[in-house]
Amino acid sequence: NAGVTQTPKFQVLKTGQSMTLQCAQDMNHEYMSWYRQDPGMGLRLIHYSVGAGITDQGEVPNGYNVSRSTTEDFPLRLLSAAPSQTSVYFCASSLQVQVNPGELFFGEGSRLTVL
Amino acid sequence: AQSVTQPDIHITVSEGASLELRCNYSYGATPYLFWYVQSPGQGLQLLLKYFSGDTLVQGIKGFEAEFKRSQSSFNLRKPSVHWSDAAEYFCAVGASGTYKYIFGTGTRLKVLA
Numbered sequence: 025n026a027g028v029t030q031t032p033k034f035q036v037l038k039t040g041q042s043m044t045l046q047c048a049q050d051m052n053h054e055y056m057s058w059y060r061q062d063p064g065m066g067l068r069l070i071h072y073s074v075g076a077g078i079t080d081q082g083e084v085p086n087g088y089n090v091s092r093s094t095t096e097d098f099p100l101r102l103l104s105a106a107p108s109q110t111s112v113y114f115c116a117s118s119l120q121v122q123v124n125p126g127e128l129f130f131g132e133g134s135r136l137t138v139l
Numbered sequence: 140a141q142s143v144t145q146p147d148i149h150i151t152v153s154e155g156a157s158l159e160l161r162c163n164y165s166y167g168a169t170p171y172l173f174w175y176v177q178s179p180g181q182g183l184q185l186l187l188k189y190f191s192g193d194t195l196v197q198g199i200k201g202f203e204a205e206f207k208r209s210q211s212s213f214n215l216r217k218p219s220v221h222w223s224d225a226a227e228y229f230c231a232v233g234a235s236g237t238y239k240y241i242f243g244t245g246t247r248l249k250v251l252a
Contacts, residue, residue: 066229066244074238082239114182124190125171125233128240130182
């Protein structure tokens with residue numbers, strides 16, 4: 025009964041380093057997405073995917089890269105980390121989004137600190 | 140532009156008191172509305188959702204919300220708050236046809252014993 029699994033839970037990077045946040049879901053959801061959560065700003069959409077091989081940008085995509093090679097996995101890559109990317113990152117998936125937006129299922133989050 | 144506003148950043152209530160968290164949305168079509176709860180260090184969990192039909196919807200943990208189209212509101216209520224309800228609450232709208240969800244900035248609830 026795993027649902028949405030994110031790794032790592034905590035990460036500290038130095039400015040300029042790159043890393044990948046992993047997200048996997050076992051619910052056969054076509055829709056997957058990445059959000060960042062910052063104090064006073066709620067959740068902001070970074071990138072999303074509506075199926076394997078299909079990705080698109082959200083509200084705050086700069087500095088992040090995604091790919092979707094399988095239905096289950098949706099990794100988020102930070103190309104060259106900046107202190108402004110210090111945040112809590114959430115992966116979320118849903119069975120149905122386009123016509124009748126359904127419930128989002130969230131992972132437990134990944135807290136990233138960039139020094 | 141689509142938006143969700145939660146005007147209260149923090150709310151403090153005593154245990155056993157009633158609770159109402161406000162949510163206003165701006166969306167051109169019929170909205171798909173959600174309330175999520177986030178406990179400290181955790182992800183978000185769905186409390187309830189509204190798509191159509193009865194404007195008063197029941198959710199988990201004794202929460203309910205009422206959709207008022209004329210006021211563009213979807214306020215969350217609970218008749219009697221428990222200490223375990225202390226958390227952050229997010230209102231969200233699903234924008235049909237766009238693959239995107241818009242979240243409010245959240246309301247942090249503190250419960251006094």
